[in-house]
Amino acid sequence: MRYISTRGGIAPVRFKDAVMMGLADDGGLLLPESIPAFSAEELESWRTLTYPQLAFNVISRFVDDIPAADLQALIERSYATFNHPEVTPVVQKDGVYILELFHGVTLAFKDVALQFLGNLFEYILHERNERLTIVGATSGDTGSAAIHGVRGKAGISIFILHPHGKTSPVQAQQMTSVLDENVHNIAADGTFDDCQDIVKELMGDLAFKQKYSLGAVNSINWARVLAQVVYYIYAWLRVAEKGQKVLFSVPTGNFGDIFAGYMAQKMGLPIEKLLLATNENNILTRFINQGDYSVGSVVQTLSPSMDIQVASNFERYLYYLFNQDGGRVSAAFTQLKTEGKISFSNEELQQVRQDFCSASVGREETLATIGRFKRETGYLLDPHTAVGVRAAQQLETGTTPVVCLATAHPAKFGDAVVEATGEPVPVPPAIAQLEGLPTRCVRMAADSEQVRNFIIATVG
Numbered sequence: 001m002r003y004i005s006t007r008g009g010i011a012p013v014r015f016k017d018a019v020m021m022g023l024a025d026d027g028g029l030l031l032p033e034s035i036p037a038f039s040a041e042e043l044e045s046w047r048t049l050t051y052p053q054l055a056f057n058v059i060s061r062f063v064d065d066i067p068a069a070d071l072q073a074l075i076e077r078s079y080a081t082f083n084h085p086e087v088t089p090v091v092q093k094d095g096v097y098i099l100e101l102f103h104g105v106t107l108a109f110k111d112v113a114l115q116f117l118g119n120l121f122e123y124i125l126h127e128r129n130e131r132l133t134i135v136g137a138t139s140g141d142t143g144s145a146a147i148h149g150v151r152g153k154a155g156i157s158i159f160i161l162h163p164h165g166k167t168s169p170v171q172a173q174q175m176t177s178v179l180d181e182n183v184h185n186i187a188a189d190g191t192f193d194d195c196q197d198i199v200k201e202l203m204g205d206l207a208f209k210q211k212y213s214l215g216a217v218n219s220i221n222w223a224r225v226l227a228q229v230v231y232y233i234y235a236w237l238r239v240a241e242k243g244q245k246v247l248f249s250v251p252t253g254n255f256g257d258i259f260a261g262y263m264a265q266k267m268g269l270p271i272e273k274l275l276l277a278t279n280e281n282n283i284l285t286r287f288i289n290q291g292d293y294s295v296g297s298v299v300q301t302l303s304p305s306m307d308i309q310v311a312s313n314f315e316r317y318l319y320y321l322f323n324q325d326g327g328r329v330s331a332a333f334t335q336l337k338t339e340g341k342i343s344f345s346n347e348e349l350q351q352v353r354q355d356f357c358s359a360s361v362g363r364e365e366t367l368a369t370i371g372r373f374k375r376e377t378g379y380l381l382d383p384h385t386a387v388g389v390r391a392a393q394q395l396e397t398g399t400t401p402v403v404c405l406a407t408a409h410p411a412k413f414g415d416a417v418v419e420a421t422g423e424p425v426p427v428p429p430a431i432a433q434l435e436g437l438p439t440r441c442v443r444m445a446a447d448s449e450q451v452r453n454f455i456i457a458t459v460g
């Protein structure tokens with residue numbers, strides 16, 4: 001399997017090189033040259049597989065430069081860190097299925113991809129006798145999951161920028177309490193988008209990128225999307241009969257998670273629709289419902305991991321929407337830069353509405369949903385998950401099974417949950433043990449030069 005760029009400007013690379021490249025050298029994102037498909041029969045044959053077995057079956061389709069036994073061992077090691085035997089179990093509550101993606105070390109769905117990516121990096125670096133400097137931006141969950149994915153791993157240094165004061169206290173603690181020497185937290189005075197722009201700028205400086213072997217862990221890394229494809233299939237196998245279509249509701253920020261669902265559908269998974277749920281940062285909802293893709297400014301909400309305006313993985317979808325025309329993708333991003341928006345044809349917008357539907361859920365509705373769900377089912381939703389659940393409840397879905405992706409454990413965003421239910425949230429051990437731990441973090445202006453100098457001074 002070879003990987004190409006959404007902007008059409010690189011020679012095809014193999015999987016391991018795609019993982020190490022992160023952002024493509026032409027500024028685009030990497031995608032497989034073709035999408036491997038599975039048949040309905042093959043899907044049926046996967047019903048009894050464990051999560052790691054299924055992950056191997058799916059991921060190995062996209063990887064032909066790692067021996068099968070090694071890949072299998074990597075996958076098994078990655079999911080052994082989860083605290084649930086099913087890794088991503090599905091529960092049924094109040095007529096919807098909840099796909100619990102929060103049983104990893106940092107209690108958010110990003111562990112599913114980042115435990116795998118951490119092990120993958122270590123494997124490739126060891127094989128090549130190379131070093132890697134990971135630079136990433138986070139609105140909270142990516143950073144902690146990435147740090148926990150690579151802490152203490154040989155050959156890797158990690159620099160994670162988060163917007164100072166704009167992550168939840170638990171998220172900040174999960175990141176800054178990791179004292180391993182290879183972990184460097186940067187609290188920047190700015191928004192998540194500022195942090196992401198800095199990372200993009202550093203990654204876009206090819207000389208710097210090569211000299212310091214920069215790599216990415218945010219969802220622009222193809223391996224993350226790939227790992228996330230697996231749980232759509234896993235959930236489908238739990239809730240659907242042969243050939244039955246399912247609707248997935250996906251609380252969306254950077255578009256990585258929902259893009260994995262789009263890939264699963266392209267591979268042959270019977271998906272009725274992907275419901276893209278947003279909070280007040282609803283550029284993608286405006287785009288899907290009104291065709292308006294114009295960038296606003298970031299609003300702080302109850303679901304901070306979705307407080308994003310420019311969703312980087314959206315570019316991967318545009319590549320398919322534009323019939324795999326890298327030139328058109330490049331032109332669209334040039335327009336975005338100069339005019340602050342992207343224009344679409346009516347035909348393209350029709351296609352978008354075939355692929356997705358969307359709803360935006362605000363603060364009051366999010367709180368009301370958490371409260372009502374708790375009263376009616378006894379089950380606690382975190383505010384991100386509640387956005388997806390509320391969006392799904394607004395749809396006429398008939399007999400189609402609805403699967404809502406539960407992207408974080410409610411205790412991770414306890415303040416919102418307490419506000420919604422009026423009751424304390426039971427604190428799981430993974431959070432309780434953070435209390436009072438020493439922390440390490442550098443505060444900085446949201447300025448790429450300062451960040452660059454800090455990396456140079458630290459890595460040497």
Ligand SMILES: *Cc1c(COP(=O)(O)O)cnc(C)c1O
Pocket residue numbers: 108109110141142219251252253254255256257258305306384385407408
């Ligand atoms: C990252 C995150 C999201 C958004 O996922 P994207 O892949 O960025 O769209 C939603 N919920 C939680 C809890 C997250 O951490």
